Structure formats: C-alpha cells, structure tokens
Amino acid sequence: MAERVTPGCTDGLMPLGAADALWVDLTADSAVPTASGAFTRSPSRAAMGYVLLGAQVVATVRAGGGQWSVAEAEVRRASAELNAVAMDRRDLVRVGPFRGVPRQQVDEETPLRWRRRIAGELQEPDGPERAAPRDVGRPYHLAGIDWRRILVEQTHAGPQRTWWLPRAVVRLLDAAEHTETQWVRAARTRRAGAAAAESPVRTRRAATAAAESPVRTGQAGAAAIESPARLRQAPDADDRRTTSPRSTAAVPRPYDGELEGRLYSVLSRQPGTSRQVAGWTCAVCRTAPAAVLDHCHEHGYVRAPLCRSCNTQERPDHLYSNDIRVANRYTRLFGTDAAAWLRHWHRCPGCRARTTLPLPHLAAWTAHTACRSLRPTHPAARGRKPCGVLRVSWTGSQNAPRSCLLTVTVDFCPSGEHRVLARVPYREAVERFRRWLAETAPAVAAAAGPDRLDDLPAQSRPVVEDTSGEGLSLF
Template sequence: MEAADVLWAELTAGSAVPTASAAFTSFPADGRRGYVLLADRVVTTGQVGSDRWSVLAVEVGRAAADLTAMEMDRQDLVRIGPFGGPKREPGEGILLRWRERVTRKLQASGNSGQDARGEGGRLSHLAGIDWRRVLVERTSDGGGRAWWLPRALVRLLDAAEHAERQWLHATQNRTKVAELSSLFGQARAADGRERKSGPTTALRPYNGELKDHVYSVLSRKPGIARKVAEWACAVWGIASASVLDHCHEHGYVRAPVCQSCNTHERPDHLYSNDIRVAGHYRRLFDTHPADWLRHWHRCSGCRARTTLPLPHLAAWTAYTACRPLRPTHPAPRGRKPCGSLRVSWTGSHNAPRSCLFTVSVDLCPSGEHRVLARVPYREAAERFGAWLAEIAPEVAAAAGPDRLDGLPAQSRPVIADTSSGGLELF
C-alpha cells in the first residue's frame, strides 16, 4: 500500500484535481475492506500475508489516467453545505457520503484552514482527492458560513459515491447468492429434489406515489429516508434514490432522486436572487430537456401554471432566450462566447407584474460588464410555454390552468423561506 501511495502521487502529479499523497494508507482508505476508492473508480485489494494487502498497479494507473484527463474550473463553484436536516452517525468509511464527511470535518475544526483529520489524527481525504486545497469558505452578512467546491469536483465525488454504493450492493448480492447456493445445495443433497431461489429484491420504479404531497409534512414522517431509498432515481432510474426533490416555491414533492441528480438540477446561486448560468445548464436545456421538464412539472403548482420555479425560469431565460444576444471574442479556433453569463431578478413570482429578469455578462476579456436584456417575468413565462410545447409536447399537454383537477381542494401556501428547520433537503 505504501508503494501504491507513491505510484498514485507520481501518476497524478499533473492533474487539475489535487490528490492526496497517502490515498491508500490514510483515513478513510482501508485495504482490508477489499477495495479502495480512487476518484470515481473502485479498485479491489487482495491479502498477500497475515496483515499485508496489495493492489494491482494497472488499476491505479487506470484511475490516475481518468483523473488527469479531467478539466476543472476553480471559479465555477457549487455550495456543498451546510444545508441542515437530520444528522447521521459517522460511518466507518462505508459509504463515502462525502458531503457529510466534509461538513463534519469543517464543523469540528472550526476553521477550514486547519487540517481536517480523521480517526487517530490521520489526514482525511476523499477518494484519493485532497479537497481542502480547493475548498472555498464564504461568510454571509449574518455571520453564517457556507462551503463551496468546484462543480467538476462535486460531480466526481458524486460519481465516486455512486460507484462505491453499486460495488457494495453487487458484493452483498454475490455473498447472498453464494450463501443461498450453499443452503440449496445442502437441501438438494438431503431430499434429492431441485429447488429454485426466490426473486432478488430490486429498486422500485417511481410511479407518482408522492404526487401532491407537501415536503414540509412528508419529510417529518418517521422512516421516510429509508422508504425513499427503496425507490430508483425518478430521473435516470439506475441509481438508488437518496433525497426527496421538491419545489421550493410551491412546497410540493417532485420525486425521489439520487444525490447526483439533485445536485445537478439545483441552480447555481451566487446570492438569493442571482444565478451564474454555467455549462451544466446545457444538459438541462439542450441534451436531455424532456427528462428534466417532466421532472420539474411533477410539482402541481408549476404544472398548473405552465412554468418553472423562479430560479429555473431565470436560468432558462438567460441560457435559451438570450443566448443569441451574447457577444463573442476572437479565439484561436473561431470565436468564443464572452465572459460568464449571469441572471438576476427583482420581485417575486407571487407578483409577476413587478418581477423582472436582468441577463448580463461578467468577466468580459475586454473589461466590459454589459447587460444583454431585461425580460419581464410574464414575457419569460410565455416564451417558456411556447418552448415547452415544442420540446416536450406531452409535458405541455398535461400543464395549464385547465389542469387543476389534480390539485387539492384547499390551496397550499407558498413557502417563501426554505432556510428554516425541516424545509431544506435532508
């Protein structure tokens, strides 16, 4: 394992993602579990002595090659906490649960500049990555702290957590199959009859069981986190769900989703009414728009009003409706879009006549900071309705003011403040 540490450090020396110098021998890595997590790969380990464990160098090389090929923009940040919600007891390295680990380490140290250490004072890393070197801490006017990491690193750690969960699930299944085979083999030897094993437990597809439920009520029910984990992610359907995604404006549950999807669709807030329109919106509005639109319109309030929550509508307006207005600059290969796209708004969706989106460009290479457009909320909503009918006609057909029959008889209050206890994502 000491030699693997040296190899990992050498192979990732030129990576944009900072790596730990002791990826195999420092907490929480432990080869005795049968695997070590490197970036988004699960590298298996084997016992070669009474207390010695080894790993194949070729597996380390593959993980290092994937990592060094990654690009990371250190200015494109995503808030990773703290978000509140119920706390779970510290794990023994299974599963990674990297957000909980980071929050726990930073809260314990009281200062993000101090070393975040694990058991016995050993340095703590995440899947071989030294996250402390790219962590950004910001303090609000009220004195509260918030921690941010580059978006590319957040995606990588989400993928690592998903890969570890899948590996453990497959290992547990193989163990169960081996045990069942042994038991059935003994039974066949005893009575001479062939027996078949029963069906294995699979994740349930989500079929709208939580439609019209209010998140602030449902999230307080005992055992809801365990029930959520029984569903497959309602967006991609391949991973186990871990959170209940909900509309922060209307308060309705959308669906159970995996942590990766929940992070991916969350707008990148700079302030409470300001969003940086980064590259991940390309997937939401260009590559797989019908999937996300179907998911967002699981909220009864958004579906009845044929619109999106205010931050999502603002991002859509900036990315889709105002993209042709964005200036470009000469680049080695053609022309490059100017600076960083940003959208802010005044007012609220509750007062659409006074709500206004302002789309602008920051960090212009020529030193300009220019406003591209000012779009009233109602105009943006009308544009979105037309785009929705073109991109996802099935979703548009289920929306509109004449589709109120599925809503509760008594209207739900709009939740304006989602920072109080019990309303944030758990």
C-alpha cells in the same frame, strides 16, 4: 525610475517569505487591504504550483535546495493590477448568513471557495472578532486580501446580525475563483497528456523485463495452465450463491408517481420515508437507486425520488440568494435531456398548473436559452466560442410579477468584466418559456394548464420576499 532590488532574489526568483513582504509593500496604498501571509498561510498552498493574488495566478517553482519560490516580476504584476481596483466601501453586498441556501457547487480541487470559507468563519463563536494574527495557521486572507478589515456588520431588530463586503471585493473574489478553476483544469489536462505520452514507454520497459526474466515467464505459464481448472469450478460456486435465498437482495423498483400531490413538509416527518425512497430507482436517470426525495421549494410538493447525482445536477448554482451562475450542466438540463427534466419539474402540481418553473430554474432557463443569441462570442480553434460566464439575478418575487425583473449578465467578458445582456420582466420570461415548452416537450405542455388541478393553495410560498431588504427567504 528603476525598481528596487529585493534581497534574496536569484535569477528573478524569490523565496515565499520575501514574496509575502514584497506583496504587502507594493499594495500598501491599495484601496483593497491585503494580508502579510499571502504566500505562506492558508488557504494558499505553494506546493500545488501556484498562489492566488487577487484575480491573478502566480506560479510557484522549486529553486535550489528544494525551496519554493516565485518570480518577482509576477508578484509586481499582480500587485499593480490590485492597486488599480477602485472600491466604494458604501456599495455593499451581503455575504451571510443565508438560512437554508443550497451550498454553492464548486470544483472540490479548487481550494479558494471563498463563500464557504467566510460562512465557516462567521459561524464560529466570535468569528469576526477573533484576532487573526494570534491564530497561527488559521486562514484569514483570501487571494491575498484581508477580508476581515472590510467586513461590515449590520444589526437590526432582534439578535440577528448580517455581514457585508464591498461589491468590488466580491467581484474580485469571484474572478479569483474563476481564474483558479481554469488554472486547475488546465493543469489537470497537462498531467493527463503527460501520463498518456509516458504510457508507451512503460509498456516497452515491461515487455523488455518479461523477455529478460525466463523464470518469471515459466511461473506465469504454470499459472496459465492451472487457471482452466479453477474456471471450471467457478460457475458451480457462483450458481450456488445466486440461488441461495439468503443472498437475494431487494431490487429497486421504477417510480410510478406514487407520491404525486403529496406535501414534502408532511411526508418528510413520517417514519420510514427514507426506507421507502431507497426502494425506488431514480425517476430521472432510471438506473441508480434513489437516495433523496426531491421537491419544489416554491409550492412544497414532492416531485420524485432521485439519486444524489441527479439531485445535484438539478440544483441551481446560487452565488447569492437571488443570483445564479449558469454552469455548463444547463446545456443538458435545457438541451439534450430537456424533455426528461421538464417532465420531472412538472411533477409539482403548482408548476404544472401554472405552466412555469420555480423562479431560480426559470431565471437559469432565461439566461441559457432565451438570451442565447445575445451572448458575445470570440474566435476559437474551431469556429467561434461563447465568451465569459453567464449569470442571472432577479429582484422582487414571482408572487408580485409586475415588479419581478430578471437581469442576465456575462462575467469575465473581454469587452467588459460584467456586461449586462438583457433585463427581462418575469411575465415576459414566463410567456417565452410556455412557447418554448410547447415546441420542446409537447407532451409536458399538453398536461399543463390552470384547469388541471383545483386544489392548489391560493398563494404559493414565495422564494424571495424582498431582495432590497433583510427578509431574504430563499427556501
């Protein structure tokens, strides 16, 4: 059967308004509800060169008259892929609110950031009840999906409400964010290559302009003759500024374990703590001034003062309260700079005495290091390349190690969208880490052990009390 011709199309391109209508028409029978403003309403921005439809990127181009348009075939392809998604409205994933969960680390140039957007909507007064069509210009769709129509509210004892989305939609939005990140990075690389190719042309033009402007050349020569006199005067002025006692600034000093064994809950309430932290250099990179006081969220002990860059590097990349995306930075944390980071994490007396890591860090280590050989690969330009994106989740708590289980998964793998690599019990993960620690950082391993500290609390604070219920308490 021939496809219906869309009015307003020229050479296969259609304006954004017509694309909005076509998207809704083609996905009318989809299990996942779609929105009418997929191309023209926030967070879509056609001027960036693309629009997200489900997990697909549809490129936008400027047609005649400077109007933004899209290829009709691309809209039809994206709608066909969305129509193929099966959704069980009873299989739900909690999307908020999570008190105290660290903000997910994302590429700031990627505008989707669907978890942050949903959290922002839910925090507003009457957020879920707000009628989206009345708020012109307000974002109410994500990648063309009308998430409000499938958002589920659950209420339990007390005034607290929780919000849930079908698992199929959560996976679809995860895939959309991943696809968008890859597209933005590829576009950035293309722009950098084009700029590098254009720079020799600009250099030749500048040289030609200088040769054709003798007056400007003479002025430049006069300035060059005058500059040595200025240079002879500069050192005296600099010396006077350097030796002036008023301009002497306090140089941050190296951290030498002055806060070891202190509880963050007590230290953070004391006046002058921020000023004291600013007086140290970062305990990891040892170059930048410290800005924050890093601490173990499981045991509550202070680790050391860190700069903001190292603190961000160390923070687990949570997707949900018990789910971590194992990003590329873990190559540094457990690879090139492993000894420095292990020493930093074991500044916590609780982790050091138990010869382990906090549960989120141990989960990331298990996925990145212990299950590395299980990760599938595919052919690349230079040998083979690891496939997909690693993710690790867990059930239970480290305080009940018999029931705690880590599940390592590869997302976006050609052989399966979410492929389970391994299920590792918590106790087994701890034993693997202890053996690896002894080989990787012998000095750190030698300082660890249950007999190293006698005044540890009888029971450490749980990270996740019960992931099957409502008592999710991450930090």
